[in-house]
Ligand code: SRM
């Protein structure tokens with residue numbers, strides 16, 4: 006006989022699974038035989054992020070169950086099997102598939118179902134709901150053959166569903182019974198602002214609409230008829246009119262349920278039968294159903310505590326929410342409707358930027374009771390903390406919602422929060438918990454997430470978590486913001502890894518999944534560069550264009566007057582007389598200024614944007630390639646004449662330089678990369694001042710890395726000696742890709758080395774001794790880049806649509822009249838301001 | 852007198868980037884932000900770099916405010932108000948834009 010008691014969990018949704026995890030973590034799972042019934046065809050998944058199913062996440066991506074979880078912890082899972090009835094007298098439960106088990110303790114985590122109003126016609130084809138992965142599959146299939154979609158219900162979920170329909174390419178309508186959107190969370194002003202913003206995005210909102218009948222449409226599948234006589238034709242009807250607790254089996258076995266549904270529970274989450282608990286959206290506490298996951302998780306913790314005979318009570322939950330609906334920030338905190346007697350209200354409305362903010366403050370003007378934010382929810386964390394922790398307000402609470410005047414900052418520093426302040430409500434992590442993890446040596450956001458679980462649920466607390474971390478580190482004297490910019494709370498290296506691990510191919514996707522806002526020149530360029538070094542797509546492919554700095558967009562370097570320079574590649578600095586003649590002829594034909602650069606090639610200056618394709622056409626026809634002078638990529642491999650001509654030369658430095666330049670040209674990196682190859686230790690090519698330097702010796706090639714000229718010169722480090730060419734190339738491949746993967750944005754190899762923990766020895770251990778086991782991968786990645794090289798100018802000239810961009814005006818063939826040249830030493834140069842004025846005057850008089 | 856002037860087709864613009872148009876004798880930089888689906892129009896002259904290059908700047912937002920960064924010296928300008936984020940006394944022109952039937956029109960003072 007098994008001496009263990011049996012614990013049965015009905016429902017393996019978000020809360021049921023959270024409960025099982027808590028059971029395992031507390032060690033209780035070993036004391037019970039644990040069985041769970043899961044009605045759906047798959048174990049628990051992240052319903053909160055369900056909509057991401059439409060943006061590329063698979064059911065597997067959304068899963069909340071670690072690989073092997075049930076087996077490893079001895080939990081019996083009955084998948085695709087619904088618990089059908091409970092015999093409380095016999096303490097036995099029977100499933101739809103006929104499984105019967107006896108229980109000692111029973112936990113009901115059956116969640117809720119979408120309420121479908123009993124409108125005649127609601128059961129027609131393509132009348133759907135939004136709750137499970139199967140629902141989303143149905144919506145996707147229906148959308149494939151539809152033009153118009155309508156969501157019934159303008160609440161939180163309804164708007165999320167509307168976004169999904171819009172993203173599926175449908176003309177989208179929202180029909181709401183109430184006179185405003187998000188009636189539960191927002192007041193009239195906030196609802197109105199939200200409606201304006203959402204209509205700006207192309208979704209049509211119909212308020213005060215009571216649907217009375219759905220029947221055949223003329224132009225669409227359905228016609229919706231409203232009480233006010235109006236009609237709306239649509240192909241899909243998506244009901245999102247609220248949720249109802251799934252209390253059917255509880256009701257059938259005589260457990261107490263609320264008058265409008267919900268399994269009644271006490272502060273320990275026990276139902277009217279003390280051996281049966283209910284948690285999550287099916288539970289009714291104090292007359293309330295909680296339609297969010299955080300309260301459900303708190304209930305789950307409460308039951309784990311109760312089973313372990315620990316003190317913990319569920320005493321309600323904060324229902325504040327912040328979210329982005331179709332790119333619009335919306336937040337609601339506490340008593341948003343000012344129902345508290347005597348409450349004072351402050352509102353701020355900015356019609357131009359469509360921002361609405363409202364504060365609800367106690368009668369004595371000292372406590373924040375609630376808030377509504379639409380269009381700009383930046384203040385959410387601060388306001389929520391005021392509200393939850395009863396922090397006393399300053400004399401002018403309105404300063405919390407007014408735009409900051411001059412440079413005064415109104416944010417509440419994390420320092421002002423008491424240790425008891427809750428940072429993460431999903432996992433009940435307090436500021437004290439976070440601080441002790443930091444004191445214990447956790448100094449990064451990912452580290453804190455792993456250690457405390459904070460910010461691993463809905464993610465709403467991530468910004469606050471970071472600010473607590475920053476503040477604590479600052480107090481400890483550590484200066485650390487490695488975020489690339491305000492749009493990505495990540496380092497360049499994090500972004501690189503995300504792109505690699507999640508195989509992300511566009512900035513938009515990365516921003517959707519890991520960033521916020523619209524991006525800026527910093528993160529766009531950094532991501533553009535990462536995508537280019539990882540995928541090596543043509544950089545002017547549509548999704549990448551906006552990520553390029555103007556130099557990359559026009560494949561040329563912008564000069565002070567808006568003209569460009571043209572730098573063809575001259576590998577190793579070697580150029581034929583015919584090549585020189587072509588450069589001279591082209592420069593002459595287009596009136597360009599010419600100069601020999603410090604990188605052993607020729608630069609042609611003063612080209613207007615509309616001349617660039619013409620110039621490049623001639624250069625390419627003559628056999629030249631782009632020199633990537635505009636890119637954060639390989640620039641030049643400088644060389645000396647070496648053993649071919651020089652009386653001291655030990656080996657063929659020109660030959661190697663040309664080979665290397667051809668090998669690595671086009672490689673995009675965090676910053677530009679320069680090489681040089683010298684034929685002997687006299688070092689005429691200055692290899693020890695380059696990112697990669699190579700010097701010929703009697704015994705083979707010596708490799709130097711991480712040198713720099715420029716602003717802060719650094720002598721390169723000797724990395725390996727007496728190498729044959731194949732080994733040399735292999736080492737360079739590895740060093741460069743390791744640099745591409747791990748450096749910060751705009752970090753030359755010299756600075757990268759200087760910041761590397763373990764320095765040169767560490768780099769050697771990775772690249773030479775293969776300490777991380779990465780060498781093969783690094784070489785393969787380099788091979789991929791080499792194999793996918795293209796001359797960007799050649800590709801551009803072959804594509805008419807790309808050339809459209811090389812005009813000064815999109816709607817006229819005129820040139821920019823602000824570009825004026827004067828002559829100096831027999832060549833052109835940009836006119837200075839005085840010369841330009843003089844020139845204009847002469848023109849006007851003429 | 853200001854009037855709406857038809858400039859180009861919506862797909863003449865560059866998604867998430869800029870182009871320059873000649874509108875009633877003025878150089879106007881047009882930016883198309885696809886994430887918010889808004890088109891902005893500002894003056895093409897960079898008041899600090901003193902060149903007609905704003906349309907070649909990169910766009911995005913700072914603190915939620917849509918902006919363009921000068922391609923020359925990287926100062927940021929609000930696409931809504933034209934205000935320079937770095938210098939209080941520097942500003943570029945802004946113009947109203949209308950997209951109708953896939954045509955882009957700009958409201959501008961006739962010269
Ligand atoms: C044209 C040239 C000067 C010349 O007339 O000789 C030049 C011109 C520019 N250099 Fe340079 N550098 C040129 C050789 C160098 C060299 C010498 C070399 O490569 O051997 C150095 C020092 C070596 C080094 O980089 O370690 C050099 C160190 C810099 C730096 C400082 C880098 C640093 O790490 O400190 C910058 C600024 C930057 O990149 O951030 C810079 C940036 C620039 C920029 C891109 C500045 C700009 O943004 O407008 C210039 C534009 C070039 C253009 O419009 O075509 N240039 N620059 C040389 C082009 C070489 C080529 O053929 O590609």
Ligand SMILES: Cc1cc2nc3c(=O)[nH]c(=O)nc-3n(C[C@H](O)[C@H](O)[C@H](O)COP(=O)(O)OP(=O)(O)OC[C@H]3O[C@@H](n4cnc5c(N)ncnc54)[C@H](O)[C@@H]3O)c2cc1C
Pocket residue numbers: 015016017018019020021042043044045052053054055056086087088089114115116117135136137162165251254284285286287295296297298299301328463
């Ligand atoms: C699109 C969408 C977006 C959301 N966004 C957010 C958000 O941003 N923030 C937030 O806090 N909340 C959000 N929610 C709500 C959140 O998903 C729920 O609060 C949470 O899933 C509740 O967990 P639960 O376990 O109580 O219910 P569920 O996750 O629904 O799980 C219940 C499970 O029990 C199963 N079941 C029911 N009866 C039986 C039975 N008799 N036998 C066996 N199995 C049974 C059901 O099939 C289901 O799988 C969102 C919900 C949706 C649909």
Ligand code: SF4
Pocket residue numbers: 645646647648651652653654655683684685686687688689690
């Ligand atoms: S490096 Fe040596 S071989 Fe090369 S040119 Fe100078 S002296 Fe000659």
Ligand code: FES
Pocket residue numbers: 428429430431432459460461462463464465466467
């Ligand atoms: S509040 Fe949801 S993850 Fe922290």
